[in-house]
Amino acid sequence: MDKIKAKLQQIKENNLYRQIKYLNKPQDKYTTINNKKVLLMSSNNYLGICNNEEVKKSAIESINKYGLGSGGSRLTTGSYDLHKKLEEKIAKFKGYEDAIIFNTGYMANIGVISAICDEDYYIFSDELNHASIIDGCRLSKGKTIVYKHNDIKDLTNKINEINPKHGIIVTDSVFSMDGDICKLDEIVKIAKKHNLISIVDDAHATGVIGKTGRGSSEYFNIKPDITIGTLSKAIGSEGGFVCANSDIIDYLINKSRSFIFSTALSPAVIGASIKSFEIIENNPYLVKKLKENVEYLCKGLKNIGFDINRETPIIPILIGDEKKAIKISESLLEEGIHIPAIRYPTVKKGEAILRVTLMATHDFCDIDLVINSIKKLI
Ligand SMILES: Cc1ncc(COP(=O)(O)O)c(C=O)c1O
Structure with a gap:
């Protein structure tokens, strides 16, 4: 038991502690997390089908x-x-x-x-x-x-x-x-x-x-x-x-x-x-719209200094330091945008990312909002 406690403490000290966030609504482009309405930029529900x-x-x-x-x-x-x-x-x-x-x-x-x-x-x-x-x-x-x-x-x-x-x-x-x-x-x-x-x-x-x-x-x-x-x-x-x-x-x-x-x-x-x-x-337009969203976000990120070329809806924004990544993710959440900080062991130590994922149900205004918030916070 002491060993488990010590290991848990170590996880916390290394900024690698994780807690479950509970959603109160379906995973549409807006959902609520811990009762707060957020723009969801982190779901793998890429085509928006799970609440169809x-x-x-x-x-x-x-x-x-x-x-x-x-x-x-x-x-x-x-x-x-x-x-x-x-x-x-x-x-x-x-x-x-x-x-x-x-x-x-x-x-x-x-x-x-x-x-x-x-x-x-x-x-x-x-x-x-x-x-x-x-x-x-x-x-x-x-x-x-x-x-x-x-x-x-x-x-x-x-x-x-x-x-x-x-x-x-x-x-x-x-x-x-x-x-x-x-x-x-x-x-x-x-x-x-x-x-x-x-x-x-x-x-x-x-x-x-x-x-x-x-x-x-x-x-x-x-x-x-x-x-x-x-x-x-x-x-x-x-x-x-x-x-x-x-x-x-x-x-x-x-x-x-x-x-x-x-x-x-x-x-x-x-x-x-x-x-x-x-x-x-x-409904082939779903796959097409998702691709358009990916192109639009990559272009927008390039304009603010992130050269990330992707053909898939998983857009990693490299932050590096775990503590910093958590801080940015929390600030985004305060602004009503959910983008999680992904840390070790999911990625290598010191290579924490903000993992943005897009859905076909997002529109360009949602993506603009994300780009502006990231620009402000990073
Ligand atoms: C590449 C990859 N393979 C497999 C899985 C596991 O799939 P499942 O969530 O259905 O267990 C995941 C994610 O969860 C994944 O990202």
């Missing part, structure tokens, strides 16, 4: 038809025909033969990597990959080799050095804190050349990049062996998914522990997610 009326109606209809809980894991009693319908929808949306749903994107990443990579596998992993990929590597029996962020030369050198018989290359497509995009075309080619399995995490790419929001495969016009994703961001729901050929999916159904040993998602979430995909397919 049709999506909510679909969740309610699914509850009325199937009940709330799924009552079992996917391999016992937890799979409804609705789960299958969503899996077929995701496979088609992403252009793959097959797909399965996990309960979260986190569980999908740990479940896939640990199921595939046994003792004779090498895992080549980008240094800025999401924590769930890192944890998947730790859970697996494979040997993890971390390559420098987005550095194809370093990746190639490391593969050549080892010349592995079995292995995977795994990367975020859109990096969750930096908002930059991996070099998927080169990665897939290298993987093919060395007979490695290519795995991409499309958590922040699905509904976001590619002309119609289908993610990294559409953006690069190339398909990795496995695309993992989450329903919790642009899809506005929750759950994770894996797209691959039917042999890989069949293997995961049989071997992936986070798929097998957890109660399946509620029909409410599944029904809502199906509707979300339909909305993205039928």
Whole structure:
């Protein structure tokens, strides 16, 4: 107990202490946090779908038809025909033969990597990959080799050095804190050349990049062996998914522990997610508006001295010092704008950022307000 207290104190002294903020309203462009109305510039609800009326109606209809809980894991009693319908929808949306749903994107990443990579596998992993990929590597029996962020030369050198018989290359497509995009075309080619399995995490790419929001495969016009994703961001729901050929999916159904040993998602979430995909397919202006907002914010930030070029709605403003980042974030909140300070261990020590995220529901006036407030405070 004393050790826990001491560690907590250390976290506080290092300006790394975190507290939960409670929202009182849905995550539209305005919400309330701790009962204060704020302009929300920090949600991963990129297309503004999570409070959509049709999506909510679909969740309610699914509850009325199937009940709330799924009552079992996917391999016992937890799979409804609705789960299958969503899996077929995701496979088609992403252009793959097959797909399965996990309960979260986190569980999908740990479940896939640990199921595939046994003792004779090498895992080549980008240094800025999401924590769930890192944890998947730790859970697996494979040997993890971390390559420098987005550095194809370093990746190639490391593969050549080892010349592995079995292995995977795994990367975020859109990096969750930096908002930059991996070099998927080169990665897939290298993987093919060395007979490695290519795995991409499309958590922040699905509904976001590619002309119609289908993610990294559409953006690069190339398909990795496995695309993992989450329903919790642009899809506005929750759950994770894996797209691959039917042999890989069949293997995961049989071997992936986070798929097998957890109660399946509620029909409410599944029904809502199906509707979300339909909305993205039928309303291409959402993806287009999000892109316009990204361009507008990057241009505005450039005008005030921040040279940040991004094609994704994740815009990191580097502050560095943790205390300073917290102070700016708190001042923004006082002005009614929510932009969190992201600190270690989510980013490196001394490299705290303000992580701005855009939604398709923001307009240029909202973005102007943010730019002016940042200019004033930094
Ligand atoms: C890149 C990336 N992968 C996976 C996840 C996990 O997804 P989920 O929130 O559905 O567990 C996240 C974020 O939460 C993420 O940013």
